[in-house]
Amino acid sequence: MKRKIYEILIIIIIIFIIINTYNLYRNNKQRKEVEVALQQFTEENITKENVVEEKVIDSYITDWNLILVNKQNPIPEQYNVQTVTIEEKWKVDVRIKEAIEQMLLDARKQGLDPIICSAYRTPEYQKNLFNNKIKEYKRKGYSQQVAEEKAALWVTIPGTSEHELGLSVDIVDRKYQILDEKQETTQVQKWLMEHCYEYGFILRYPTDKKEITKINYEPWHYRYVGIKDAMIIKEKGYCLEEYIEFLKENNIKNNTEEQIQIK
Numbered sequence: 315m316k317r318k319i320y321e322i323l324i325i326i327i328i329i330f331i332i333i334n335t336y337n338l339y340r341n342n343k344q345r346k347e348v349e350v351a352l353q354q355f356t357e358e359n360i361t362k363e364n365v366v367e368e369k370v371i372d373s374y375i376t377d378w379n380l381i382l383v384n385k386q387n388p389i390p391e392q393y394n395v396q397t398v399t400i401e402e403k404w405k406v407d408v409r410i411k412e413a414i415e416q417m418l419l420d421a422r423k424q425g426l427d428p429i430i431c432s433a434y435r436t437p438e439y440q441k442n443l444f445n446n447k448i449k450e451y452k453r454k455g456y457s458q459q460v461a462e463e464k465a466a467l468w469v470t471i472p473g474t475s476e477h478e479l480g481l482s483v484d485i486v487d488r489k490y491q492i493l494d495e496k497q498e499t500t501q502v503q504k505w506l507m508e509h510c511y512e513y514g515f516i517l518r519y520p521t522d523k524k525e526i527t528k529i530n531y532e533p534w535h536y537r538y539v540g541i542k543d544a545m546i547i548k549e550k551g552y553c554l555e556e557y558i559e560f561l562k563e564n565n566i567k568n569n570t571e572e573q574i575q576i577k
């Protein structure tokens with residue numbers, strides 16, 4: 315009899331241990347799940363905060379012609395482009411059609427032969443360009459990471475290209491169509507660099523602003539900002555990033571009647 319009680323007691327203890335072990339296991343699992351969820355939530359929020367912080371400059375100016383797009387300021391997801399065809403096959407934002415056509419017309423009146431070699435690009439097209447450039451560097455023996463970094467210096471990362479805005483055009487001299495620094499020595503570029511401002515365009519990636527724009531010198535990439543802003547940018551020797559900073563520092567909302575003093 316005593317032995318039987320003893321056996322029952324042992325069975326009860328074993329059952330107790332099993333139940334407790336299972337509970338411990340279940341609690342642990344739940345805690346881990348909560349931890350993972352918490353971590354994901356924090357990470358998401360950190361990323362969101364960063365994006366908001368980086369977008370401060372961009373959201374300051376609301377004028378369509380001054381939208382700043384670069385590595386820190388990707389194109390807003392809802393961005394809508396209404397394009398129109400110019401020069402037979404190139405698409406641009408309908409709002410810059412007249413300006414670009416007038417600029418090309420006046421250049422041609424000077425006996426020059428400018429041709430567009432890139433204008434509006436769909437996000438898919440920009441993605442292809444970028445991936446091809448990465449492949450090119452990888453073929454040269456660079457690692458994925460280095461190839462991406464190098465590609466980003468020449469082809470803008472998808473989602474951060476002005477070409478996706480439809481506000482930029484690449485123009486070359488028909489006599490010299492290679493996109494390299496020698497482009498600046500062509501008659502077409504010499505004329506454009508001097509006169510583009512009169513039509514509301516700026517040379518977007520000047521050689522001395524590489525540190526700020528994070529894009530190599532591109533003596534062929536012209537961005538529309540409007541005549542008034544282009545003139546100030548020329549006068550002050552700014553790149554677009556600096557100009558937006560300047561507006562911000564001086565508390566100038568460009569879409570108001572405030573006048574910007576050129577000194």
Ligand SMILES: [Zn+2]
Nearest residue numbers: 432483484535
């Ligand atoms: Zn370009």
